[in-house]
Amino acid sequence: MDEGKIMQTENILEVDKLMVSYGALKAVDDISFKVKRGSFFAFLGQNGAGKSTTIECIATLLDKDSGTIFVNGSQDPESIRKSIGLVFQENVLDDLLTVKENLLTRGSLYITDKALLKERYQLLIDKFHIREIEDQKFRTLSGGQKRRVELARALFSQPQLLIMDEPTTGLDPETRRMVWQIIKEIHEHEDVTIFLTTHYMEEAANADQVVIISQGKIVAEGTPAELKEKYSRDLVKLVAKDRNKLENYLLQAKLTYQVFADQFHITTQSIAMTLNLIQDLKDNIAWLEVTHGTLDDAFLAIVGDHHVIH
Numbered sequence: 001m002d003e004g005k006i007m008q009t010e011n012i013l014e015v016d017k018l019m020v021s022y023g024a025l026k027a028v029d030d031i032s033f034k035v036k037r038g039s040f041f042a043f044l045g046q047n048g049a050g051k052s053t054t055i056e057c058i059a060t061l062l063d064k065d066s067g068t069i070f071v072n073g074s075q076d077p078e079s080i081r082k083s084i085g086l087v088f089q090e091n092v093l094d095d096l097l098t099v100k101e102n103l104l105t106r107g108s109l110y111i112t113d114k115a116l117l118k119e120r121y122q123l124l125i126d127k128f129h130i131r132e133i134e135d136q137k138f139r140t141l142s143g144g145q146k147r148r149v150e151l152a153r154a155l156f157s158q159p160q161l162l163i164m165d166e167p168t169t170g171l172d173p174e175t176r177r178m179v180w181q182i183i184k185e186i187h188e189h190e191d192v193t194i195f196l197t198t199h200y201m202e203e204a205a206n207a208d209q210v211v212i213i214s215q216g217k218i219v220a221e222g223t224p225a226e227l228k229e230k231y232s233r234d235l236v237k238l239v240a241k242d243r244n245k246l247e248n249y250l251l252q253a254k255l256t257y258q259v260f261a262d263q264f265h266i267t268t269q270s271i272a273m274t275l276n277l278i279q280d281l282k283d284n285i286a287w288l289e290v291t292h293g294t295l296d297d298a299f300l301a302i303v304g305d306h307h308v309i310h
Contacts, residue, residue, distance in 0.1 A: 009073045012037040012083075012161050012193045013058065018067035020053050027053045029216035030067075035161075035195060035209070040187055042207035043197045046303060050216040051197040052089070055163050058195075059086050072160060085159035085192075089166045091146050092153075095139035099130060099149050102138055103156065110157040124152040128182065144175035151182060155190065162186065163195045168203070180206075201296045210295075214303045224295055231301045232293025234274045236266040239287040246284055 013035035020028040028050045035041045045051050056062035058069055060077040071080040093102040103121055111117040125131045128148045133141060138149065147167060154162060167183070168176040180203070187194050196203065204210050204224065211221040220227060239262050240246035246264060250257050255277075257266040268274045274290060 010037060011035060011070075012072060013041075013195065014068075014070040015054070015058070016068045018054065018057060018069065019065040020050075020057060020062070021065055026216050028057070028064075031213065031216070031218045032067075033211050033218065033221065035193060037160075038191075038193055039208040040194045040206065041196065042204035042210045043195065043213065044199070044201070044204045044210055044299065045197075045213040046199055049213045051213060052165055054213070055086075055165055055195070055197060059084060059163060082157070083159060084161045084163055085154035085157060087150050087154045087162070087164040087167050089169055091138075091150055093138050093146075093149060096137060098135050098137055099125075099141070100134040102149065103153060106153050107156040120156060120158075124155060127185075128152045142175075143171050144178055147171065147175070147179050148182065151179075151186070155186070155192075159192060161193045161195060162190075163197075165197045166199065167196070168198075168200070201294070201299050204299075205295045212299065212302055220298075220302045227298045227302075228293055228295055229270060231298035232295070233297065233301075234268045234271065234293055235291045236264075236268060236274060236277060237289040237291070238264055238266070238281070238285055240264065240281075241284050241286050246281065249281065249284075 011034040015034070016032045018028050018031050019026070031050075031054070043051050043054065053062065057064045058071065058080075060080055068075065069080075072083045074080060074083075093106075097105070100121075103124065104117065107117050107121060111120060125134055128151060130145070130148055130152065133145055133149075138146065141149065151167075154164075164183070168179050171179065183194065183196075184206070186192060196207065198204055207224065209221070210224055210227060212219050212227075220231065222230070238246075243262075250264070250266065255266055255268070257264055259265075266277065268277060271292070278285070278288070278290075
């Protein structure tokens with residue numbers, strides 16, 4: 001495929017019927033998905049679900065049993081490697097080298113012109129606020145500093161697809177927040193598609209598209225709003241003016257509910273159902289509280305049921 005045609009492809013990544021096995025274990029079991037160019041894509045799943053195996057195949061680091069993977073319209077491993085940047089769960093830079101030595105060494109693999117290499121280096125150390133630590137050995141850095149340097153490394157080649165494998169795992173909440181701010185800035189200001197693997201549901205909530213994988217299979221996909229609407233449940237808590245009247249209504253409507261003292265806790269399947277319930281009961285409500293379902297709730301419902309979506 002010629003370069004002009006590649007640049008016109010709507011999807012920067014297409015995975016079709018990917019299979020990877022380790023003996024009798026199907027680590028990745030016939031999965032297919034597409035990632036739109038310029039989007040923020042989240043690959044969500046518990047530890048051991050098959051996330052890392054999938055991205056290792058995408059990055060040409062692991063041989064697949066079967067299936068096809070297109071990156072930028074190409075299946076050629078060398079072309080794919082030129083199109084992607086990869087941030088691993090574990091740091092890959094040399095502990096004994098300084099930040100500057102690490103980045104220039106890695107950068108020289110992509111940029112042979114020394115002037116352009118230096119220019120790109122200067123841009124990245126300013127973008128990731130690492131100029132003040134450029135002469136420190138990598139091993140002396142904090143977890144957050146190391147993540148910033150690893151992100152700079154991954155962007156040295158100006159990739160069109162940036163794959164991040166659980167980039168905030170093991171970081172404290174404040175450092176996670178800082179790393180996420182940098183990731184958002186990358187997506188907003190760099191011409192790059194973000195592919196994130198995570199088991200943090202709140203991180204997936206920032207994505208344009210979410211694919212959930214469990215035991216090697218894709219079990220759900222959609223926008224965060226679509227997944228919450230389809231799989232999470234609202235909880236309506238209320239105190240009725242007339243308790244008997246409320247109980248009769250709930251029995252006739254066949255709604256699931258629990259009673260705690262004078263409070264009724266009613267589970268609804270959608271926001272629309274919640275609104276209809278409140279409208280029907282408005283004259284019999286003495287007190288009301290509504291808790292909307294979250295992506296956490298949807299994720300737990302999906303992976304708990306292992307419900308495969310066709």
